[in-house]
Amino acid sequence: MRERQSEILMLAGEMIQTKGYDSFSYNDLSLRLGIRKASIHHHFPKKQELGLAYLKYWYEATQDLAKQLRQSRMNPVEKLQAYLDLGVKSIEEKRICPVSSFQADRWNINEEMNEVLTKIETTELSTLTSILEDGQSSEELFFVGEAKDQANLILSSMKGAILYAQGQGLDFYQRTMNQIVANLQGSPRS
Amino acid sequence: MRERQSEILMLAGEMIQTKGYDSFSYNDLSLRLGIRKASIHHHFPKKQELGLAYLKYWYEATQDLAKQLRQSRMNPVEKLQAYLDLGVKSIEEKRICPVSSFQADRWNINEEMNEVLTKIETTELSTLTSILEDGQSSEELFFVGEAKDQANLILSSMKGAILYAQGQGLDFYQRTMNQIVANLQGSPRS
DNA sequence: GTCTATAAATGGATAGAC
């Protein structure tokens, strides 16, 4: 992808994670990039195209992460920890997860964007489910019920905790994620 | 509070939970209420005042809920279930939690609004912490670590799951909340 | 690819009549 195009896309991502998709403007991008609004329209004629392009980019990234974790030699506990650690950088940069951002803006995005969003969600959930299933098989992770439901719970809490951590501080996130891991360790309950 | 004022406030709440604070307009309110924009400005001259008023209203509601739960004769498991059930209605009405909505809009609200938001978060967390502490004392709820951290986890997952459920369906929420309760039941781990 | 210029619509807000 062209240099400028990718530059715009990454900046749009930053703004989606801070101001939100509906709340950032081409003028915001213009000021940060030092080029005129019309120049940005040259690369992404409509804002919906820019939003869709970012969602597709994030979908790719989500799939790449899944693949990377599948091929990694880390054990399930390490994989889980690596996944949860992704939230730390996000909080330090005062950004929320782009998925959460678009979820909160669900009524303001079109059908096509919504479809990609849903595909991202599905990929996230299946990635985490795989890790939990592996951990359960190897008796490194313990939980009641189905791996899928436990994955839903962990992913929801991770994203939710990132939102709370913007106000409550990074420590809130760290403690909450430690609590998740603690819940999954030790021998299973009677 | 005056009838019309309260009517506007409740509609603003609906829009905060669907479109988001930054994305709804006085025109949106005007169309739904059948009165002109200027009339809405009469009740809430500035949008920031309307947003702040809603946050203060929600803060009151959060405190009322805490008080109601404290005084209730329900056992801790029932209280927890009642708390988690609040998400069901929200999802059925295609709304997210107003707290999540403002959290996603944190960069778009002023200092005064942010302060009330933080107070709401603190109240939510302490309400849930109390329930867990009671359940731990009475040996009806089991978890490792501190009640506060477990409360952070549950609240984060509840709010996160509401966001996912907008796309994944109500069943996603139900299963995820059941998983939370399952994690807290049975005897403690060795 | 970037610019100037501009259009058309929308959003927040106010003045003043009824």
Added chain:
DNA sequence: GTCTATCCATTTATAGAC
């Protein structure tokens, strides 16, 4: 308390020169 009228800034978007 609601209305009409209006203001000014912003936002998305396009046309056409360089």
